[in-house]
Amino acid sequence: MTTIHTLGFPRIGAQRELKHAVESYWRVDQSIDALKQTASALRSQHWQWQREAGLDVVTVGDFAFYDQVLNHIALFGCAPKRFGFGPRLSVDQYFQLARGNADQFALEMTKWFDTNYHYLVPEFHADTHFELDSHWLLDELKQAQAEGHRVKPVLIGPLTFLWLGKAKGHAHQHQHAQHADCCGAPTQADAFDKLPLLARLLPAYVQLLQELTAAGVELVQIDEPALVLDLPQAWVDALDHIYATLRASGPKLLLSTYFGAVDNHAARLSKLPVAGLHLDLVRAPEQLAAFADNWPADKILSAGIIDGRNIWRADLDRCLETLSPLRRQLGDRLWLAPSCSLLHVPVDLAQEGKLDPELKSWLAFAKQKLNELSVLKRALDLGRTAVHQELQTSRAALDARAASPRIHNPAVAARVDGIGAQDDRRQSGYTTRQLAQRERLNLPPLPTTTIGSFPQTDTIRRARAAFKRGELGGSEYHQAMQAEIQHAVSRQEALGLDVLVHGEAERNDMVEYFGEQLAGFAFTQYGWVQSYGSRCVKPPVIFGDVSRPTPMTVAWTQYAQSLTQRPMKGMLTGPVTILQWSFVRDDQPRSQTATQIALAIRDEVVDLEAAGIAVIQIDEPAFREGLPLKRADWPQYLDWAARAFRLSASGVRDNTQIHTHMCYSEFNDILPAIAALDADVITIETSRSDMELLDGFGEFAYPNEIGPGVYDIHSPRIPKVEEMTRLLRKAAAVIPAERLWVNPDCGLKTRGWAEVDTALQNMVTATNQLRQEL
Ligand code: GLN
Ligand code: ZN
Secondary structure (H helix, E strand, O other): OOEEOOOOOOOOOOOOHHHHHHHHHHOOOOOHHHHHHHHHHHHHHHHHHHHHOOOOOEEEOOOOOOOHHHHHHHHOOOOOHHHOOOOOOOHHHHHHHHHOOOOOOOOOEEEOOOOOOEEEOOEEOOOOOOOOOOHHHHHHHHHHHHOOOOEEEEEEOHHHHHHHOEEOOOOOOOOOOOOOOOOOOOOOOOOOOOHHHHHHHHHHHHHHHHHHHHOOOOEEEEEOHHHHOOOOHHHHHHHHHHHHHHHOOOOEEEEEOOOOOOHHHHHHHHHOOOOEEEEEOOOOHHHHHHHHOOOOOOOEEEEEEEOOOOOEOOOHHHHHHHHHHHHHHHHHHEEEEEOOOHHHOOOOHHHOOOOOHHHHOOEOOHHHHHHHHHHHHHHHHHOHHHHHHHHHHHHHHHHHHHHOOOOOOHHHHHHHHOOOOOOOOOOOOHHHHHHHHHHHHOOOOOOEEOOOEOOOOHHHHHHHHHHHOOOOOHHHHHHHHHHHHHHHHHHHHHHOOOEEOOEOOOOOOOOHHHHOOOEEEEOOOOOOEEEEOOEEEOOOEEEEEEEOOOOOOHHHHHHHHHOOOOOEEEEEEOHHHHHHOOEOOOOOOHHHHHHHHHHHHHHHHHHHHHOOOOEEEEEOOOOHHHOOOOHHHHHHHHHHHHHHHHHHHOOOOOOOEEEEEEOOOOOHHHHHHHHHOOOOEEEEOOHHHOOOOHHHHHHHOOOOEEEEEOOOOOOOOOOOHHHHHHHHHHHHHHOOHHHEOEEOOOOOOOOOHHHHHHHHHHHHHHHHHHHHHO
16 A cells, blocks of 8 residues: 655644734733644644545644744754753743844744745754753644544754754854845854764754654654755765664654755665655656665655645646556555645645636645545555546646646747847946936935835725725725825935835735736635744745736836936836745746746836836845755756846836845855846845945956945844944945945835934935045
8 A cells, every 4th residue: 555644734724823823822812721722723633634635644743833943942952052041941932032032132044945934043052962852742742642643753854953053153143033024044154063963962863763662653754855955975974874873763764855856865865774765756856766776675765746835736647657657666665745845835725715716726735735645545556447536637627727828828928939139138238328327317426225115004004905805995095005105205305315216005015016917827815824933925826927918016106206306216026036936837947937027027117117217126035045955056047037137127228227136145156146137236135244245246346336235124223324334334345436325225114114214314324424435
């Protein structure tokens, strides 16, 4: 019999019950018992679904109040000393690690591999000790056992856990919590070699595995996704010792890898003393050959065959083509699973009452994916006729999708085919454009601007919510937003900023706003996935060829421009970011979809220019996070991603100024690609890294203009004039002043008007001081 299992299930609940329970616990209007009760009910439900779908084991250990990596910090008693907590954490202390407290800033947060999920980064010191606090896993194990399930606990493997942590020295640390909306992790490199910590970490794992054996566990899934990265050889070599040590302590181990190929380690992995290996055959199907050909006769191979990262219904016939020979070869040693944990997809498609039935029939969320596994199992064990009906339904949906006129737009295809070699190039080189733009814009030295959004006040949110519910009419809403624009423009004029923005009051979210107006996009009602902690996002679904039926921002921008003599910056989201923050169609390469989005944005750029807008910003905060996990794959990505950006930006005349904005501080390894965007001006985050990242730009001799953020918008602190003059002088030492702009690190939508007003006032004062010195 084929065994089916999942590497993990979304924990938030089909209705985001966990979010609501956690947040109400934080607000102190719910007791810890109530929170624990919700958590326990969610786990029961998720195990029950796994069982109902016919999974052979249910997965335990994928639950977390906040984050699974934080759970391991609790489990192995390695909270940073600076919190002063001791090895056994209360739930309250657990949350303090995640959110900070009066004395300590929170653990840093960063992206879990190439997903949009953020984990809390463990902090390791040379003297970090680990002390097992097993109840963080065993309580849940006992719950599942008491509910009568066959259980498979899941752990993050020691190699990955260490790799994901940050080695902290005594060096200065930036006291800021990370904000996941737009900003990546700080750049600080590891202060010491973490690998020797294994000697202290492994005994804690051994002890845990022994306790699991004592609790009746036969097999443990141990996740080592770090193996898909470019690891230093010493880390790879450590595998043998790690797994020899862990195997000696009891339960069988299923080593699981995902998000990429591990065939470069095939020989070593086949020989490890583990019971089996899980491979991601969705991301890296080609790696199978390296393993299947010589797979040891006593080992399980878990085929990650259902896409755990996307929301499309699987092509079951194609899965069976891969699986049937494997099944003949491996017999009962073939296991089936989603490619990775289902954490990255929404919970249950059945709730989507408003999605049209056709589109809905093309999709599968976590719960539906469990059923797909079950169909595959039955097809392999009992023969395809046993699941004739299910296969038929799946085939029909797939055929309908492939043929649907909603997906294929011949005009878009023709346009993509017709892209000429010059279409992703501006008419002239940068120097020529710079002259033309200076003549047209006539800006002072060190021009001041902002990144786009102004505070999204309660009034704005309420108006939008009322409009969406139909309680506020279209023209009333329009007027309310115009009033906001008017306010933002008059504030900026009073402050004396040079290039103004309209403030983005009409936008809920920088991707959703555009997705809602582009053809080829759909929106779900409950398609939430966890982003970090209690925060969830609902990514749009790109199901078909993308085009822009009508202008999306022109009227608002034109209105804003009509209120001022100063240049009004048009504000758009770039193709790579729209792609990166959506569920993307799987029937064509991502690069192709990016090209289509780029053409749609290009239309908007051209229309803005025709409407008299002289400065247009195309935001690409997700440009860097699209980078593949393996460096060898970077050039190809950077090539098509930069090209998509240029395609969106290059339809304009020389004297129209294109800006881009990226808010993270890791640039140096991709600077040539950033330069290849050929934006006239780039604004970036730098205040938190104290302008240090500019060194890279200086050395590289970044040719175009640059606005290094002079204040951290993530902090409620209002920066003083002197802080900003200091940063500006530092910037001017690296970048010639005639190419410098002055702006905050990112958009201001999360701040209040009072702080924004003072902060920008200080920014303008600092700029004026610097201008005197020029
Ligand atoms: N223009 C956007 C804003 O100001 C940019 C947001 C971002 O970089 N994430 O809000
Ligand atoms: Zn930003």
